[in-house]
Amino acid sequence: MTDPEIRQWTFKILLLGDVAVGKTSLINQYVEHSFSSDYRPTLGVNIITKDIEIEQIGSLIRLIFWDIAGQNKYEKYRQAYYEGCSGALLVYDLTRDDTFVNIESKWIEDIYKNIRKKCDFMLIANKVDLTNRVVSYKDGELLAEKINAIDFLETSALNGENVEKAFLKLVYQILKQYGVEFEINL
Amino acid sequence: MIGDYKGEIKNKVLTALLQAYLDVLDYDGLKSILREAELLELKDSRDTDPNKSIDFFSFKKIISAQNCLLFGCYNLLFEIGKKFSFYLFPYGKNFEEIIEEINYLIKTNWKIEVINKNHGYETGELESITLGIENCIFCSEVGVPCNFIIGFLVHSLEKSLPSNIDISFSGLKDPNDPSHSNFILKLILKKK
Numbered sequence: 490m491t492d493p494e495i496r497q498w499t500f501k502i503l504l505l506g507d508v509a510v511g512k513t514s515l516i517n518q519y520v521e522h523s524f525s526s527d528y529r530p531t532l533g534v535n536i537i538t539k540d541i542e543i544e545q546i547g548s549l550i551r552l553i554f555w556d557i558a559g560q561n562k563y564e565k566y567r568q569a570y571y572e573g574c575s576g577a578l579l580v581y582d583l584t585r586d587d588t589f590v591n592i593e594s595k596w597i598e599d600i601y602k603n604i605r606k607k608c609d610f611m612l613i614a615n616k617v618d619l620t621n622r623v624v625s626y627k628d629g630e631l632l633a634e635k636i637n638a639i640d641f642l643e644t645s646a647l648n649g650e651n652v653e654k655a656f657l658k659l660v661y662q663i664l665k666q667y668g669v670e671f672e673i674n675l
Numbered sequence: 676m677i678g679d680y681k682g683e684i685k686n687k688v689l690t691a692l693l694q695a696y697l698d699v700l701d702y703d704g705l706k707s708i709l710r711e712a713e714l715l716e717l718k719d720s721r722d723t724d725p726n727k728s729i730d731f732f733s734f735k736k737i738i739s740a741q742n743c744l745l746f747g748c749y750n751l752l753f754e755i756g757k758k759f760s761f762y763l764f765p766y767g768k769n770f771e772e773i774i775e776e777i778n779y780l781i782k783t784n785w786k787i788e789v790i791n792k793n794h795g796y797e798t799g800e801l802e803s804i805t806l807g808i809e810n811c812i813f814c815s816e817v818g819v820p821c822n823f824i825i826g827f828l829v830h831s832l833e834k835s836l837p838s839n840i841d842i843s844f845s846g847l848k849d850p851n852d853p854s855h856s857n858f859i860l861k862l863i864l865k866k867k
Contacts, residue, residue: 499746533701536744538711553746558701566699569754573747 499551500663501573502656505596506580507588508559511615514646515580516554519656524647531558534570541660545671550660571603576659577610579636583624583643584616589632597636609662612638613655618645682731682783686723688763689734693717695758696741699751711740731783738812742819749822756813756826760834767834770804777827785810787828790859804832804862805846811856820850821858832862839867 504512513531517523520539535556542549557563557570579596581588592612600608612633614624626643633641639662644651657673664670696705709715714733745751763780764773774787791805806828814821829842836842843863848855 501747531703533704534707535703536700536707536711538744553744556703558703563701566751566754569699569748569750572750 494547496546496548496669497551498548498664499553500575500660501553501555502659503571503574503577504554504556504580505577505599506559506613507582507585507591507595510559510580510582510585510588511646512556512559512578512580515578515613515615515644515652515655516556518646518649518652520554522649530560531556533558533563543671546664546669548664548669552656552660567599568603571600574604574608575663577608578613578655578659579610579638580613580615581624582616583614583622583629584619586623589614589624589628592632593636607666609639609659609666611655611659611662612636612641614641614643615646617643617650618647680730680732680735680783682781683728684731684734684782685725685780686727686729687725688780689717689720689729689737690723690725691759691762692737693720694762695755698758699755707744708737708740711744712736731781734781735812739816741823742814742816749820752820752822753826753829756823756828757830759823760827760830764831764834768831770832770835773831773835774806781812783812785812787811787824801864803864806860806862808860809857811858814850815856817853817855818850821847821855825860828860828862832864836864841865841867 504516506512508530509528513535514524516537517525520537537554537556539552539554540549541552555570555574577600579592581592583589600610612629614629629643630641640658642651642655642658644655646652654673661671661673693705696708700707706715706718709718714736771789774789778787786809788807789804790807792801793803794800795802808824811821811824813823825844829844832842843865844860845863846858846860848858
């Protein structure tokens, strides 16, 4: 039996961004603390759940991650894939400029086009462990501000840097809409 | 999953369901549902004898996984229901035969039946069909909408009618009503 004092929440979180920016790897790092260097593009949607407990606020939260393929062939169902989402991570690869440009020219538009209710999103620059960066931290920060992202973080799905923080910050922001706040201690 | 899960499902039902997932969610989506159901070994099982059966418990695990992962996805559930109908009855069929057959293919404590067919007084044309659904196995959990079975029924009826007929529906209960898997559904036919 579940403790009646414990509040239960379910949030659908989207991961959006170009092909091979590391969306699946970010989820794998957060959910399983693992990383695979073999790249295999997602076909359709990869849906993974993670249950977290935040004792500070007496809450059990089920996160349902929708890792949506970056390819255009999924346009037909894209709107349906986005239905019911509570938040999103917009991911680019800081070693590939086109993935950064597409955040504004493609993925933000996609969110506005396909999501009717309010959806908080965060901007993520992934692959910070690599040395051949072409997008600066400042440019990422400026874009986050321009597109009204709730926050901006540089992450590494390889070594886990900022990965948990990114997901928790998004959860924090979603819960805040319901008048629930907690402290992120990482 | 608490409850009594007695019954059996013909393999062709499972195959149609997996094919529907593949169409709408593609291979990773199909695998996500089977992984959640702890039945990932079924991901390539398209060539099983269609007339043999699987146990209802396994089938219900897949449906529960679907409903868990597709939380809040009303339109996707509807689309998957439509595709399920397409793959289960690829050549279309008389609607009442489909209703009879789905009860036969999924043998457990549930039932779908045609309660009433309403014809126009002047035209004599079919205007609506009312169905009674008891213990719908696709939406038995509280909070899960009935869009899958509605998608299935709408598409099944559509395929049995001329293409100039649109179908709408009414009679859905609130998914948070614990008795929402027992409902009366009215399918309304209208010329385009």
